[in-house]
Amino acid sequence: xxxxxxxxxxxxxxxxxxxxxxxxxxxxxxxxxxxxxxxxxxxxxxxxxxxxxxxxxxxxxxxxxxxxxxxxxxxxxxxxxxxxxxxxxxxxxxxxxxxxx
Amino acid sequence: xxxxxxxxxxxxxxxxxxxxxxxxxxxxxxxxxxxxxxxxxxxxxxxxxxxxxxxxxxxxxxxxxxxxxxxxxxxxxxxxxxxxxxxxxxxxxxxxxxxxxxxxxxxxxxxxxxxxxxxxxxxxxxxxxxxxxxxxxxxxxxxxxxxxxxxxxxxxxxxxxxxxxxxxxxxxxxx
Numbered sequence: 712x713x714x715x716x717x718x719x720x721x722x723x724x725x726x727x728x729x730x731x732x733x734x735x736x737x738x739x740x741x742x743x744x745x746x747x748x749x750x751x752x753x754x755x756x757x758x759x760x761x762x763x764x765x766x767x768x769x770x771x772x773x774x775x776x777x778x779x780x781x782x783x784x785x786x787x788x789x790x791x792x793x794x795x796x797x798x799x800x801x802x803x804x805x806x807x808x809x810x811x812x
Numbered sequence: 813x814x815x816x817x818x819x820x821x822x823x824x825x826x827x828x829x830x831x832x833x834x835x836x837x838x839x840x841x842x843x844x845x846x847x848x849x850x851x852x853x854x855x856x857x858x859x860x861x862x863x864x865x866x867x868x869x870x871x872x873x874x875x876x877x878x879x880x881x882x883x884x885x886x887x888x889x890x891x892x893x894x895x896x897x898x899x900x901x902x903x904x905x906x907x908x909x910x911x912x913x914x915x916x917x918x919x920x921x922x923x924x925x926x927x928x929x930x931x932x933x934x935x936x937x938x939x940x941x942x943x944x945x946x947x948x949x950x951x952x953x954x955x956x957x958x959x960x961x962x963x964x965x966x967x968x969x970x971x972x973x974x975x976x977x978x979x980x981x982x983x984x985x986x987x
Contacts, residue, residue, distance in 0.1 A: 713814070713816040713817060713820055713860065713861070713929070713930040713931075713932055714816075714817050714820045714821075714929065714930060715926060715927050715928065715929050715930070716925065716926050716927075716928050716930060717920050717921055717923075717926030717927060718820070718824075719861075719930070720916075720920045720926065721917060721920060721921075722824050722827070722828070724912075724913055724916040724917060724920065725828060725913060726827065726828070726831055727912075727916075728909040728910070728912050728913040728916075729828075729831050729832060729835050729909070730831075730835070731905075731908065731912060732835060732902075732906055732908070732909040733834075733835035735901070735905040735908065736835075736901045736902045736905035736906070737835075737901075738901070739840060741840040741843075741882065741886060741889075742835075742840055742843060744882070745834065745835070745843055745844065745847060745882070746835065748874075748878070749834070749835065749847070749850075752851065752854055752874070755854070756854065756857065756858075759857075759858055759861050759863050759866065760861060760930070762861075762862075762863070762935075763862050763863075763931075763933060764925075764928065764930055766931075766933055768935050768939075768940055768943045768944075771863050771865075771866055771935055771940060772940075772943070772947075772948050772951075774866055775866065775869065775944065776951060778866075778869055778870070778873055778874070779955040779958065779959060780955075780958070781874070781878065782873060782877065782878055782959070782962075783958050783959055783961075783962035785878050785881065785882065786878075786881060786962055786966055787962050787965055787966060787969075789881060789885040790965065790966040790969040790970055791969060792885065793885060793888055793969075794969045794970070796888070796889060802889055
């Protein structure tokens with residue numbers, strides 16, 4: 712007997728909303744990636760909680776794939792940020808105006 | 813309240829506090845360090861919810877590999893860009909988050925299944941590994957291809973455009 716399933720989902724929802732706020736509010740590309748990580752963490756918590764609720768291991772298997780996708784996403788995202796920093800000298804997305812003339 | 817429930821709520825407080833501190837920091841280094849605390853709490857939560865192998869993976873991959881990668885990437889930048897004031901972007905973003913949270917909470921608690929109390933169970937690592945490679949071996953292979961593609965993309969992006977401009981004669985033949 713641990714806790715009701717709704718509490719696990721509520722925890723995941725609060726963490727997801729925090730990640731959403733971090734994603735939208737910051738103007739630093741690193742913090743944007745951090746927000747995406749937080750949201751994926753929330754999704755993983757929801758999957759593992761549901762896996763325990765129905766006593767099936769599919770949720771845990773899916774969390775493993777979320778882990779791999781998060782690793783690929785953050786590594787490619789950081790490579791993109793470094794690449795765009797080399798071109799423009801800034802990681803502030805508001806400064807990216809080389810298409811303007 | 814059982815002992816497991818107390819541990820769950822304690823871990824929830826730790827995770828929420830660390831995540832809340834992480835998303836409000838101005839300096840990305842501080843944010844990443846707080847996020848490591850949040851991921852360690854998540855690993856303990858997975859252990860509580862009966863997934864010891866995933867708890868180990870979260871410690872190794874999330875808190876270990878990914879966060880160290882982000883920390884090293886932060887060191888490549890000179891300084892963080894200036895942040896906006898508290899009300900210009902934080903206000904709408906927080907409003908959006910609270911709205912999302914209200915809708916999500918209403919949906920979760922409207923479902924009668926949300927009141928079902930979780931029964932403790934543990935997926936042993938051996939059973940989980942056998943299950944994964946028995947039922948989802950194709951997905952595991954696809955994920956490995958995804959990681960390979962990400963690796964190739966990172967090498968291509970990390971090479972930069974300066975390497976090609978320096979010796980234009982060599983680059984033609986290899987592409």
